[in-house]
Amino acid sequence: MDSTSQAKGSIVLSIDAMGGDHGPAAVVAGISRSAKINPDIRFLLHGPKDELERLVARRRNLQGRCEIRHAEGVVTMDDKPSQVMRHGKGTSMWSTVEAVRNGDATVAVSCGNTGALMALSMVRLRKLPGVNRPAIAVLWPSRNPQHFNIMLDVGADIRADARDLLQYSLMGVSYARNGLNLDRPRVGLLNVGTEEHKGRAELKEAHDLISAQAHEANFAFVGFVEGGDIPGNVADVIVTDGFTGNIALKTGEGTAGLIGDLLREAFRYSPLSRLASLLALTSLRRLQKRIDPRRVNGGVFLGLNGTVVKSHGSADATGVSAAVKLAFQLAETGFTNKLAARVASAADLDHDTRNSGT
Amino acid sequence: MDSTSQAKGSIVLSIDAMGGDHGPAAVVAGISRSAKINPDIRFLLHGPKDELERLVARRRNLQGRCEIRHAEGVVTMDDKPSQVMRHGKGTSMWSTVEAVRNGDATVAVSCGNTGALMALSMVRLRKLPGVNRPAIAVLWPSRNPQHFNIMLDVGADIRADARDLLQYSLMGVSYARNGLNLDRPRVGLLNVGTEEHKGRAELKEAHDLISAQAHEANFAFVGFVEGGDIPGNVADVIVTDGFTGNIALKTGEGTAGLIGDLLREAFRYSPLSRLASLLALTSLRRLQKRIDPRRVNGGVFLGLNGTVVKSHGSADATGVSAAVKLAFQLAETGFTNKLAARVASAADLDHDTRNSGT
Numbered sequence: 130m131d132s133t134s135q136a137k138g139s140i141v142l143s144i145d146a147m148g149g150d151h152g153p154a155a156v157v158a159g160i161s162r163s164a165k166i167n168p169d170i171r172f173l174l175h176g177p178k179d180e181l182e183r184l185v186a187r188r189r190n191l192q193g194r195c196e197i198r199h200a201e202g203v204v205t206m207d208d209k210p211s212q213v214m215r216h217g218k219g220t221s222m223w224s225t226v227e228a229v230r231n232g233d234a235t236v237a238v239s240c241g242n243t244g245a246l247m248a249l250s251m252v253r254l255r256k257l258p259g260v261n262r263p264a265i266a267v268l269w270p271s272r273n274p275q276h277f278n279i280m281l282d283v284g285a286d287i288r289a290d291a292r293d294l295l296q297y298s299l300m301g302v303s304y305a306r307n308g309l310n311l312d313r314p315r316v317g318l319l320n321v322g323t324e325e326h327k328g329r330a331e332l333k334e335a336h337d338l339i340s341a342q343a344h345e346a347n348f349a350f351v352g353f354v355e356g357g358d359i360p361g362n363v364a365d366v367i368v369t370d371g372f373t374g375n376i377a378l379k380t381g382e383g384t385a386g387l388i389g390d391l392l393r394e395a396f397r398y399s400p401l402s403r404l405a406s407l408l409a410l411t412s413l414r415r416l417q418k419r420i421d422p423r424r425v426n427g428g429v430f431l432g433l434n435g436t437v438v439k440s441h442g443s444a445d446a447t448g449v450s451a452a453v454k455l456a457f458q459l460a461e462t463g464f465t466n467k468l469a470a471r472v473a474s475a476a477d478l479d480h481d482t483r484n485s486g487t
Numbered sequence: 488m489d490s491t492s493q494a495k496g497s498i499v500l501s502i503d504a505m506g507g508d509h510g511p512a513a514v515v516a517g518i519s520r521s522a523k524i525n526p527d528i529r530f531l532l533h534g535p536k537d538e539l540e541r542l543v544a545r546r547r548n549l550q551g552r553c554e555i556r557h558a559e560g561v562v563t564m565d566d567k568p569s570q571v572m573r574h575g576k577g578t579s580m581w582s583t584v585e586a587v588r589n590g591d592a593t594v595a596v597s598c599g600n601t602g603a604l605m606a607l608s609m610v611r612l613r614k615l616p617g618v619n620r621p622a623i624a625v626l627w628p629s630r631n632p633q634h635f636n637i638m639l640d641v642g643a644d645i646r647a648d649a650r651d652l653l654q655y656s657l658m659g660v661s662y663a664r665n666g667l668n669l670d671r672p673r674v675g676l677l678n679v680g681t682e683e684h685k686g687r688a689e690l691k692e693a694h695d696l697i698s699a700q701a702h703e704a705n706f707a708f709v710g711f712v713e714g715g716d717i718p719g720n721v722a723d724v725i726v727t728d729g730f731t732g733n734i735a736l737k738t739g740e741g742t743a744g745l746i747g748d749l750l751r752e753a754f755r756y757s758p759l760s761r762l763a764s765l766l767a768l769t770s771l772r773r774l775q776k777r778i779d780p781r782r783v784n785g786g787v788f789l790g791l792n793g794t795v796v797k798s799h800g801s802a803d804a805t806g807v808s809a810a811v812k813l814a815f816q817l818a819e820t821g822f823t824n825k826l827a828a829r830v831a832s833a834a835d836l837d838h839d840t841r842n843s844g845t
Binding site: 163270271272284287319321328329346354357358359360361363369371373374376377378379380381382383384386387388390391392393394396398399401402404405406407408411412413415416417447 | 628629631639640645677679686687701713714715716717718719727729730731733734735736737738739740741742743744745746748750752754756759760762763764765766767769770771773776777793
């Protein structure tokens with residue numbers, strides 16, 4: 130891989146060109162945009178060689194910075210994760226993850242089938258020592274100074290016990306440090322009320338476990354938070370199980386989508402409102418930019434030997450470029466190793482505590 | 488109760504004047520507004536006599552239509568439900584529920600502490616025969632022709648097994664018929680994916696139970712739905728457990744609140760955007776009216792011997808009036824008895840099926 134060798138100051142990202150709703154053209158347009166802005170990124174691009182060569186040849190700024198790795202197969206949105214795990218070897222998704230596994234790239238990015246990507250990442254990258262359940266973390270528009278909160282798990286696993294929720298806290302804290310540049314993130318545990326006696330038994334147990342680690346792991350534990358705090362300024366990291374997190378994520382996205390549609394409808398209503406919408410165009414664009422899911426594009430898989438960024442299936446060039454930006458930042462900060470160290474030291478600590486307790 | 492006797496065509500609602508954030512003045516203003524619009528409502532108003540008499544005396548349209556029932560105590564937002572159940576007898580909330588229990592009024596309305604109101608309603612009204620867990624149902628702005636979906640449970644109980652979810656379906660269908668005038672409501676079961684193999688075990692079991700009752704109970708079962716479908720046009724009734732439903736509700740409300748704030752901020756940004764916001768005022772008001780939580784104000788407690796409408800604690804006169812409107816509609820359609828019949832017939836059916844199966 131001469132053209133993408135790890136020159137000083139350059140970071141190699143592994144990109145799945147296939148499986149997104151808009152096909153490889155949107156992916157190539159997205160990485161081209163990132164390449165233009167950031168001279169330190171190089172790409173390994175996975176998919177059908179001929180098609181990708183044609184697309185890349187059209188982008189001057191990708192010349193010499195993008196190596197294509199041929200893969201014939203494509204994982205579709207309808208493919209079952211279990212099948213992809215067993216028979217997915219010739220696919221672009223498999224090849225994308227494999228490049229991180231063997232160290233050719235630092236972080237993988239794919240717009241494809243989430244379940245299949247998670248399953249493949251699990252079997253190929255394997256879980257970090259000390260991690261029971263990996264998690265998917267997303268950025269959520271919020272009232273925080275940094276404009277985003279981190280929420281996890283949003284759907285890697287529908288179950289989570291108290292110890293899993295503790296690990297999610299530690300992984301979320303590490304992500305907040307490296308992805309949002311927060312020194313001492315505030316962690317909240319999602320529940321149906323903020324009183325300590327409320328909620329499910331595993332949440333009360335998790336409350337105590339997380340609280341006990343806060344000082345050692347240098348984060349602030351704000352205790353239980355509610356659904357309304359997810360877009361709020363109470364916590365930077367919102368911890369929950371993958372069932373609840375997935376429902377919350379999609380409810381929030383759906384509600385934002387409904388409001389956006391109704392807003393457009395309202396502005397089309399009369400000549401006066403259409404004029405108003407013209408005058409308000411920059412204001413509305415500013416708002417859209419702030420909450421546009423394409424700009425916070427990228428769920429991150431945490432808890433594996435390697436970092437995988439899952440971009441929205443519907444990502445266009447802007448969306449892909451946002452996912453690449455996030456992947457670059459995580460690669461640059463050495464996130465994977467820092468996260469591994471964080472989880473391992475917590476596991477040690479816990480092991481010590483348990484031993485001393487017997 | 489001469490002044491509020493059940494004259495032909497008049498319906499008596501039991502109103503808790505206390506416990507809301509804005510005090511009894513907002514409640515009296517709200518019922519006065521409803522009284523003006525709807526000549527068929529009468530009120531039993533519960534709270535400290537002297538204060539309420541002063542407030543009611545100022546409203547001409549409440550004369551002869553509002554009986555005050557003295558109650559010294561007030562349930563605050565901080566009171567524990569268990570304490571209110573044991574020691575709440577002298578409170579306005581207790582008195583409000585009691586009037587429905589002894590048949591003086593058809594439906595109760597309170598802006599007070601949700602947990603306490605649910606607990607009081609449970610012990611005083613008791614569960615309907617055949618109901619294991621009562622539920623709280625809310626209306627959710629959606630893309631449906633009727634502009635709202637019903638979601639339940641949003642927090643009466645953090646647990647729900649498959650049979651509870653079946654009962655929620657039946658109760659939600661009855662509410663959709665009487666509250667939204669839908670003949671054959673579409674029911675969806677909230678999950679993290681729409682494929683039948685996904686999600687928790689109790690959800691797969693509930694899927695089969697609900698599916699088996701759809702024909703008999705005259706509703707359409709659309710199967711699993713996702714968080715994004717809550718504001719959508721896929722189902723009219725969204726069924727879930729009270730933990731998930733509460734998180735979804737508050738996440739949706741929080742997201743809508745954030746967007747509203749950012750929108751206001753965007754319009755304040757420059758002289759041009761301020762001008763635009765003036766021109767767009769009617770459009771924005773139309774949008775706000777469509778999604779304003781005050782206008783869909785009122786979670787309804789389902790599954791008890793009597794109907795209780797829980798208004799937002801922060802409800803102003805508009806909010807209280809919306810809750811009263813909903814309470815009136817449910818009283819007028821004889822909702823409590825219809826719901827009881829629906830649940831009882833399903834329990835019979837289930838009983839028959841089980842017997843014939845042995």
